Amino acid sequence: MGLSKPRLKSSLLRRLFVAASIRRWNDQACPVEFVELDKQAHKMVIAYLLARYEEQERGICIDWESLIKYFCFEFFARVVLTDIKPPVFHELQKHHQAELARYVMHELKKDLEEYEFFEEMQDYLRTSHSSVEIQILRAAHYYASKWEFDIIYHFNPHMYDVKNIKKIIDDEVEEHYHLRGIQKIVMFKNVSELVTMFGQLRFQKRWSQTPRVPATSVLGHTLCVAISAYFLSLDIGACEKMRINHFLCGLFHDLPEILTRDIISPIKRSVIGLDEHIKKIEEKAVKNKILSIVPPNIADDIIYFTQNEFGNRYKVECFTRVATSGEELIKNYNCNQYDPVYGEFLKICDQLSAFLEAKISITHGISSAELIDGAENIFKKCSQSIINGVDIGAIFRDFV
Incomplete structure (x- = not known):
């Protein structure tokens, strides 16, 4: 049987990196x-x-795959509609939601039309919904904005x-106080510090x-x-639990770097025993x-996602x-009951992101021996x- 080509397009991956150039609060x-x-x-x-x-x-009971998909739908739409300021965007959403959705889907058609969720995404963007997953995403959206704006506010109030902007954002967060996690973040210093700890990974540059x-x-x-791991998991026939794990493992695999900073691979490889230490x-x-301040279900996840992060496990x-x-x-463990993680596959997704970081910069005319050698290796x-x-x-070859 011949090889099949992944549906994940290099053009979609480039869109993700456009988001790294979109300045907020400009x-x-x-x-x-x-x-x-x-x-x-x-x-x-x-x-x-x-x-x-x-x-x-x-x-x-949280539908984790829906949470991931809805997040991706909103993210891709935001990249397409990036030039619209949030207050204007929310006003347009009230009166022109279907038209905005049609525009977004037209822009993303070539990148996403082969995926099973294409119609679902169209429906999601066109009409308003209110499941617990959507409430969680809204609360997370507003709290992430609040986290940013609090820094701006303290810099120059x-x-x-x-x-006025601070009051609007604070009010939007308050609307989600019915969620237990928002209550925890607001009431308990160690939980809000955990959110800040993750946020500080914004300031560590690759x-x-x-x-x-x-x-x-x-x-x-x-x-x-x-995102790469989730989309490619759909292609390799991963079960639902493996797809969810791949997304979350991708999201958390560098979590320890909050605490140790990014130690570059050549140093790790050159000193015998250093990587293990x-x-x-x-x-x-x-x-x-981290583990000492989170509930058991989060602690179990973080251990599973970050220890031996590129190992094949179940x-x-x-x-x-x-x-x-x-x-x-x-062959033997690709079903939900085994909670599987294909670590070697995740390592390729990690390398894909690093490859894009190097290649896209070179394309922009900002190059160096490190970037060229890194991309080639x-x-x-x-x-x-x-x-x-x-x-x-094939995805790597598309960029050459």
Whole structure:
């Protein structure tokens, strides 16, 4: 049987990176630069926390795949409609929602029409819905905006209209106080600090030793890995639980870097035993700073997502097992009851995001030996990758 080509288009991936160049609050005096890709990644991390709190404390069943899909629908629409300021956008949504949706779907048709959810996305953007997943995404959206604007407000509270903008955002967050996670963030300092801890990954730049355009952050990178992993999981025939795990593992795989910063691969590889020692330091830091303050369901996830993040693994009665190969994992454990993670596949998605970071900067005319060598090395490793009969390497070859 011949290889099939992934439906994930290089043009869609380029759109994700456009979000790294979209400045937020560009009519305000900002002490740091806020970009759309980072805001969206922070929004999804907050949405994850809110969803887990709803499950843990109120026993509500969250449809995780719908939460992920709805997030992607909103993100892609925002990238298409980026030039519209939020107050104007919300006003237009009230009166021209269907027309805006039609425009977005027309713009994204070539990138997304092969996916099963294409019609669902059209319906989602065209009409208003109010499931718990949508409420969570709205609350996360407003809280991520509040987190940004609080920094701007404290930097210069006397600029024109900032008090009014702050009140509007605070009121929007207050409308979601019925969600247990929002209550926790507002009432408990350690939970709000957790949100800030994730937010600080916005300020850690990738490839920090070389100029790059756009200069993506660690947090933005994790979202690109998450979306690539989810979309490609649809192609490789991953079960629903594996697809969800791939998105969340992509989102959280660099979480320990909040606590250790991004130690570049050549250093890790050059000093014998260093990589292993770094892992131990990271695990200890995650345990002390994060696992100690979150409920058990979030702690279990973070351990599963960040320890041996690129290992092929599954669960039997809550105990983690390691598969001898990706082929064995797909053949024997590709069903929801095993909670599987195809770590080798995730590593390719991680490399894909790094490859794009280098290639897109080179295309923009900002190049260096590190970027050129980095892109070439990743291309050699990944351009012939085949996962479960799908030619994943084709995406890398599309960029050359």
